[in-house]
Amino acid sequence: MRSTALLFTAALTLSSLALSSPLAAKEAASPIAVAVTAPGRPAEQVTLDEGRKPADVLAFGGLKPGMKAADVMAGAGYYTEIMARVVGPKGHVTAYEPTQFLPTDDKGKAIWTSLVARNPNVTQTAYPFDQFRAAPNSLDFTMLHLSYHDLYWESAQYKVPRTDPDAFVATLFKATKPGGIVAVIDHAALPGDTRATVEKLHRIDPAVVKADFVKAGFVLEAESDVLKVTADDHSKMVFDPSIRGKTDRFALRFRKPKKG
Numbered sequence: 001m002r003s004t005a006l007l008f009t010a011a012l013t014l015s016s017l018a019l020s021s022p023l024a025a026k027e028a029a030s031p032i033a034v035a036v037t038a039p040g041r042p043a044e045q046v047t048l049d050e051g052r053k054p055a056d057v058l059a060f061g062g063l064k065p066g067m068k069a070a071d072v073m074a075g076a077g078y079y080t081e082i083m084a085r086v087v088g089p090k091g092h093v094t095a096y097e098p099t100q101f102l103p104t105d106d107k108g109k110a111i112w113t114s115l116v117a118r119n120p121n122v123t124q125t126a127y128p129f130d131q132f133r134a135a136p137n138s139l140d141f142t143m144l145h146l147s148y149h150d151l152y153w154e155s156a157q158y159k160v161p162r163t164d165p166d167a168f169v170a171t172l173f174k175a176t177k178p179g180g181i182v183a184v185i186d187h188a189a190l191p192g193d194t195r196a197t198v199e200k201l202h203r204i205d206p207a208v209v210k211a212d213f214v215k216a217g218f219v220l221e222a223e224s225d226v227l228k229v230t231a232d233d234h235s236k237m238v239f240d241p242s243i244r245g246k247t248d249r250f251a252l253r254f255r256k257p258k259k260g
Helices: 002-020 022-028 031-037 054-061 078-087 106-118 148-152 165-175 194-201 206-216
Strands: 068-072 092-098 122-127 139-145 176-187 219-224 249-255
Touching (some): 054 078, 054 176, 054 249, 068 078, 078 106, 078 122, 078 139, 106 122, 148 165, 148 176, 148 194, 165 206, 176 206, 206 219
Parallel strands (some): 068 092, 092 122, 139 176
Antiparallel strands (some): 176 249, 219 249
16 A cells, blocks of 8 residues: 555656646647747847737737738837747748838848848738728738828838828738737827827827727727736837837727628
8 A cells, every 4th residue: 555655746846847848838828828929039139028028918919829910010020939839830820011011121131131031931021001901801800000000191202202101000900800809009198199109209198099990890809908007108209219129009999890
């Protein structure tokens, strides 16, 4: 009896050790957590994780393995790479980038060459800033990270024309599969003239975003305070050194109805 008890205790101990091992912990972790913490991402992007909380944001957004996803105005591909890891080989991520924002320097081009080499399930697609296009019913998930406000911005310097946000969201609605999701993360602004606020501060009132998407047919399914920063001064431009990377940001999840 004593030997049986000892064997049982040893088995429990080995089982506990196995579950506490890094490999077991990784296997038990969610695909999103693994995507964020697994090695291989550029160090300069990993340093942004603390402030951007990508695991929390994507869990809130509802990204899952196998999805066909889009990262609109992807920049340096911060979310593109994480999303590609989450959706896996059976999924795909299209990084949509305005032609005006495509990198022209060797460093910028190398960032994307390396990203696509690491993640063969990524495609980079360029489009004129005011003429976003995507195939109808092609997307399960779309990320708009700190970019939606730019649809209310225009700049002669960067060759960004005046854009119609309603047309953009209408196109995105058609491109989203029934039941598909759009996650919008942006810098919070106080109510006011939207274009003037964006021009001055690069912020947007979340109420404007909600109204735009609901008007197009999306349903506001949830909102999160995961990126809320109560100490943020909403009168400051987001590139102000005192608050850059620490702005108050809202997170919204919209869904296209399965019917209608």
